Amino acid sequence: MTVMTLIDAIREAMDEELERDPRVFITGEDVGERGGVFRATQGLHEKYGDTRIVDSPLAELSIVAIGIGAALTDLRPICEIQFADFIHPAFNQIVNEAARFYYRSNGQWHVPLVIRSPYGGGIGGGLYHSQSVEAFFAHVPGLKIVVPSTPYDAKGLLKSAVRDPNPVLFFEPKKGYRAIKGEVPDDDYTIPIGPARIAREGRDLSVFAYGMMAHYTMMAAEKVAREDGIDAEVIDLRTLLPIDKAAILASVKKTGKALIVHEDNLTMGYGAEIAAVLSDEGFEYLDGPVKRYAAPDVPGVPFSHPMQEYFMPNPDKIADAIRDLAAY
Amino acid sequence: MPNKETLLEWYRQMTLIRQFEEKCHALYWDKRITGVYMHLYSGHEAIGVGAVAALREDDHAITSYRDHGIALARGIDPKPLMAEMMGKKTGISGGKGGSMHLASREHNFWGGYAIVAGHLPLAAGIALESRYNDKDAVVLCLLGDGASNNGYFHEALNMSAIWDLPVIWLIENNGYGMGTAVHRVSGQPELHKKAVAYGMKDLGCVDGQQVLEVYEAVSEAVAYARERGPVMLEAVTYRYSGHGVSDRQYNTRLEDELRDWLENKDPNKLFCQYLQSKYKGIDEQLHQLDLAMHALVEEAVEYAESQPAPTYDDLFTNVYA
Numbered sequence: 001m002t003v004m005t006l007i008d009a010i011r012e013a014m015d016e017e018l019e020r021d022p023r024v025f026i027t028g029e030d031v032g033e034r035g036g037v038f039r040a041t042q043g044l045h046e047k048y049g050d051t052r053i054v055d056s057p058l059a060e061l062s063i064v065a066i067g068i069g070a071a072l073t074d075l076r077p078i079c080e081i082q083f084a085d086f087i088h089p090a091f092n093q094i095v096n097e098a099a100r101f102y103y104r105s106n107g108q109w110h111v112p113l114v115i116r117s118p119y120g121g122g123i124g125g126g127l128y129h130s131q132s133v134e135a136f137f138a139h140v141p142g143l144k145i146v147v148p149s150t151p152y153d154a155k156g157l158l159k160s161a162v163r164d165p166n167p168v169l170f171f172e173p174k175k176g177y178r179a180i181k182g183e184v185p186d187d188d189y190t191i192p193i194g195p196a197r198i199a200r201e202g203r204d205l206s207v208f209a210y211g212m213m214a215h216y217t218m219m220a221a222e223k224v225a226r227e228d229g230i231d232a233e234v235i236d237l238r239t240l241l242p243i244d245k246a247a248i249l250a251s252v253k254k255t256g257k258a259l260i261v262h263e264d265n266l267t268m269g270y271g272a273e274i275a276a277v278l279s280d281e282g283f284e285y286l287d288g289p290v291k292r293y294a295a296p297d298v299p300g301v302p303f304s305h306p307m308q309e310y311f312m313p314n315p316d317k318i319a320d321a322i323r324d325l326a327a328y
Numbered sequence: 329m330p331n332k333e334t335l336l337e338w339y340r341q342m343t344l345i346r347q348f349e350e351k352c353h354a355l356y357w358d359k360r361i362t363g364v365y366m367h368l369y370s371g372h373e374a375i376g377v378g379a380v381a382a383l384r385e386d387d388h389a390i391t392s393y394r395d396h397g398i399a400l401a402r403g404i405d406p407k408p409l410m411a412e413m414m415g416k417k418t419g420i421s422g423g424k425g426g427s428m429h430l431a432s433r434e435h436n437f438w439g440g441y442a443i444v445a446g447h448l449p450l451a452a453g454i455a456l457e458s459r460y461n462d463k464d465a466v467v468l469c470l471l472g473d474g475a476s477n478n479g480y481f482h483e484a485l486n487m488s489a490i491w492d493l494p495v496i497w498l499i500e501n502n503g504y505g506m507g508t509a510v511h512r513v514s515g516q517p518e519l520h521k522k523a524v525a526y527g528m529k530d531l532g533c534v535d536g537q538q539v540l541e542v543y544e545a546v547s548e549a550v551a552y553a554r555e556r557g558p559v560m561l562e563a564v565t566y567r568y569s570g571h572g573v574s575d576r577q578y579n580t581r582l583e584d585e586l587r588d589w590l591e592n593k594d595p596n597k598l599f600c601q602y603l604q605s606k607y608k609g610i611d612e613q614l615h616q617l618d619l620a621m622h623a624l625v626e627e628a629v630e631y632a633e634s635q636p637a638p639t640y641d642d643l644f645t646n647v648y649a
Contacts, residue, residue: 104439105425
């Protein structure tokens with residue numbers, strides 16, 4: 001085991017996959033000599049050269065589309081979108097082509113593509129460097145969506161994403177790139193895309209979160225355990241699409257209460273789907289209302305530091321939401 | 329210069345496409361082909377046949393939603409194509425794609441695409457593999473005039489230029505993007521000149537009604553792409569139906585224009601005349617080919633109509649690989 005940061009784990013996953021499979025290549029803005037805006041690809045250009053670590057023009061839709069085309073030929077592209085906020089020009093290619101190709105060709109072609117992108121706020125990035133975009137894509141069958149919160153999961157899931165025959169959106173909590181550290185095995189391992197992870201076992205209520213919010217929710221759960229004697233179960237969803245209904249239902253069957261946390265804004269966010277799953281299939285298990293704690297419905301994460309703090313969920317705010325639900 | 333056998337094969341293909349498209353048109357209005365959107369290749373035959381003839385089997389072809397002609401020129405059996413038009417289980421895309429989304433992996437035909445210009449960067453991605461693996465296969469990417477005003481066009485051209493990707497960007501300029509004339513919506517109405525902005529080889533403009541001219545120009549483009557990198561070529565043509573078959577666009581002015589093209593510049597008629605003057609006494613052979621293609625299309629219709637509809641379970645196949 002080695003202790004490393006989230007970004008190191010992500011880089012290691014790519015390095016090992018590049019080493020393992022000559023079909024794997026990386027493209028995106030500044031991924032080459034510059035090593036990526038967050039240094040996710042640092043050192044890879046030196047090691048693998050121009051053909052496999054490809055600096056792209058500033059053209060997001062084509063970064064993704066080139067990746068789709070190459071994936072159709074059975075290469076294994078990893079496309080980096082510098083910030084999730086910049087993914088919108090590629091929306092058409094992701095939704096209309098990548099997600100549908102296997103379907104529309106009746107299985108003749110599949111799209112083994114990974115799109116990596118840092119998401120999320122709390123870094124002073126303002127409206128166009130802080131967004132969470134998972135809900136836009138979680139509506140689209142044919143895509144897979146992964147949002148890791150620990151270095152261990154990030155490395156194992158990214159390796160699975162590269163080996164997956166389907167298009168995988170891999171959203172990385174950029175605030176945690178260097179803030180989140182954890183143990184990572186030294187040998188090759190993967191974590192399957194799909195299953196959620198019980199990050200903390202508990203009896204009193206279930207909290208569902210992913211990415212940076214899974215990290216914060218763990219801090220909040222320890223806080224309420226210490227201060228209030230509340231025993232919260234924390235489920236780190238890890239994969240948003242396909243959704244792990246079994247894990248969600250099993251946890252609520254045990255605890256009877258559910259809180260969903262995300263830093264994307266509330267309305268039509270990913271939490272709404274979990275609430276709907278619980279309403280449809282977990283009604284009998286519930287001893288209280290399904291609650292969501294999410295960012296407010298404003299058009300973006302504002303620049304001003306105090307406003308950003310109002311916007312962002314944090315461990316204290318999540319702890320309060322846990323206490324409110326526990327008291328119901 | 330292609331030999332007689334090759335020329336007759338082109339004639340066969342052009343005739344097949346015209347017969348297939350006219351049949352599709354009739355079936356559509358008969359409601360035997362359902363769905364709303366279908367875009368016919370009638371009028372464009374010389375481009376599809378001439379261009380695809382310049383490819384090797386291991387080269388790739390990709391096009392817009394006006395894709396029937398390219399599918400046929402690529403050698404796909406009309407039967408599964410017609411079955412796809414009718415949304416049958418045995419259609420080339422299992423009934424999920426329909427007219428605009430024909431594709432066949434075994435024919436290196438990467439499909440038709442309904443989003444205008446959306447396939448251009450995909451073509452670049454397919455070409456990237458050729459460079460990546462040191463192959464010399466090229467990608468023929470057909471696009472319409474309208475696509476050349478879209479952002480995808482500019483990004484894809486630029487990427488193909490910086491990475492020397494082996495793509496032949498072949499613009500089929502039929503004068504109208506849906507109902508809007510090219511010069512009204514393109515700052516540079518000589519579309520091939522847009523290549524210049526990306527430092528790309530511009531092979532100029534060719535008469536898209538002359539299959540031999542198209543073949544020669546695309547052959548030169550293919551050779552260039554194989555050796556050097558991307559190249560742009562424009563072929564001027566005219567479409568005989570509206571943008572889609574449901575689009576009854578022809579007013580009096582356009583009717584005159586249409587009549588002129590049909591009477592004086594029809595690619596099939598011009599090629600027929602060329603063959604008749606080049607090979608005396610070929611008329612009977614051409615007539616036999618006409619009849620054979622008519623029969624082939626009728627067989628395809630009979631086949632398609634006899635095929636089963638997809639089942640409810642088919643709705644859920646091929647969502648994830």
